[in-house]
Amino acid sequence: MATEAIVSPHHGVHAERHWLIEWLTTTDHKKIGMMYLMFTIAFMVVGGILALIVRSQLAWSNNDLVSQEKYNQFFTMHASTMLFLFIIPVGAGFGNYVLPLMIGAKDMAYPRINALSLWLIPLAAFIMFSSFFVEGGSAQAGWTEYPPLSSKTFLPGHGTDLWILGVQILGISSVGGGINFLVTTMTMRAPGMTLARMPIFV
């Protein structure tokens, strides 16, 4: 994509954009896939640190490394991070990079929705992690957030609200990504590639 932007028959020669602008505004599936992987691996590290705190607390009995409330917050956010910010989007990262290549498409079906799906993830992560700093701390009812434990009666702080907001945004992101993958696979396969002739990993 970058070379196309530099030498375009209609607009002449452009100066190359700054690499940061290029990466922040890109709709190229490979760059988006790589950024997905960078974000998710970073979140895996964050989730791993949270797990480390949880396990350190449990290393011996009567340990007082973290308070009860903090402990609940850390294991809830550890699980939420690993599930919603790592396991779910990491597949979208690999898929973004390799799926168009495997079916012979030049990009995803909706490149801009693809970029939106990517950039909603750090936004959601910011909202979820910012809940550590609100009154009452972050969500602490486990990643399933089952009511009544997660309800206002038992957790009056705003951590659960921010957690729900973050998960909703991640839901929008993955619905957008899922539609994108499905439409790409349905409509952009190379000539002669029937559904049964697709690579097995698509």
Next chain:
Amino acid sequence: MTADAVAHGHAAHPVEEGMSRGMAGMVLFICSEVMLFGCLFAGYFYVRNQADAWPPAGVHQLEAGLGGLLTLLLILSGIVGHAGVVGLKSGNRTLFLVGVGLAIVLGTIFIGGQAYEWFNLMEEGLNAGSTTYGSTFYIMTGFHGAHVIAGLLMLALAWTRGYWKDFTPARHLFVDASMLYWHFVDVVWVFLYAILYVLV
């Protein structure tokens, strides 16, 4: 699908027949919306089934009158909107502008009627926070209202683009997609009306 045609060498190009890329996306998006409303309906029936009395003591059943009128308006807007799309496809631009324009007007009246009903009910004391009867009602009609507003914005954009002669009988993907979404919103309302107002 067209995959067979490709496999037998009839099509020289990548799969382009059948559903277009944009419509495929809209259909899948509507599928995700069906799941969303399906969750709301499931939650509603669960809560209703658990309740001792529905509506709970001290709360009276919703009046079906105004809602019924709004249902008719929404169905009518779907019909005239469809007529507008048919007009566009047959090159009748006036029919398109009138049909889609009427659909937008009727949808706006629907939202206005809904808001009127909400304010009336809130004055009567039916609030989202007071009973589960209230919270299910407001969350379901509220979600649906948000979807109606989204559909109206899409139709308004389609109408404006049509007014600017952006569409031809052969090229009108945005009109098709937004009208499909509008029909979906209509159908959801029919179900909502049936279970929230009519089902006793």
